[in-house]
Amino acid sequence: MEDFINRIPKGIESIKILIFIGAFRFTEKTKNQLLVIASLLLNNFKPENRGLMLLQELVKEYKLPTLERSVFEDAFDGIELVSFPISCTIFDLLQTKHRGDIKVKDLVNSHKKQVRILAYLISTKQVPIKIGNMYFGIWIDNEGAYFDIAPFSDSFAVHPLQEGGCYLLLGTVEIDYHFPTIMLHKMAKMPFMPDSRYMDTNNQFKTQQLIKEDVSNTDQQPYPQEHEINLPSHRMKF
Incomplete structure (x- = not known):
């Protein structure tokens, strides 16, 4: 130095x-x-x-x-300065030791099955549809493997996202072109352990609020359906 x-x-x-x-x-x-x-x-x-x-x-x-x-104090320092922990993973800061019932690597063998998985939110994308909004989310499990979720607006209304962090997800697995997507039913945000750098209990959980996911929103209208643009109902022959 x-x-x-x-x-x-x-x-x-x-x-x-x-x-x-x-x-x-x-x-x-x-x-x-x-x-x-x-x-x-x-x-x-x-x-x-x-x-x-x-x-x-x-x-x-x-x-x-x-x-x-402690290594956890270093991790909270990293979140405050660069928005993610350096000395350990984000999952190590959770109060729970539960890591879900399944990993991403096992989703390809769980088509149409209901699963619970613990994951960290990377980004969300809003897509307007006729019945409201649909959202796509990109997540990683505690082994660093990526997967998608596809919740509809009614799911988000009952179980809204509370910004970035780790969530326990419940949904049904859909496999499309060998890539797994979870159709979300329920989700709950998992709390961090108290930040021991602060003596005041009101401040011991504020660091978690600094974790933000990447958000992509749009004001465009939903794509029209077939009957709205008079597309033929049968395949055209050339």
């Missing part, structure tokens, strides 16, 4: 961000220790003193107390 600070014109706030996203984990020091070291190095540090000298004077090494920090 000393070498980095001497060569790169960054202030204490920028150094703190780099520390919190794990940029200095190669030092094998905890984030708490790195914050103390950065404060010592940058205390009364003048910009004109930056730059490597021919004979670089080493900063005195201080024996720091053992400052423990």
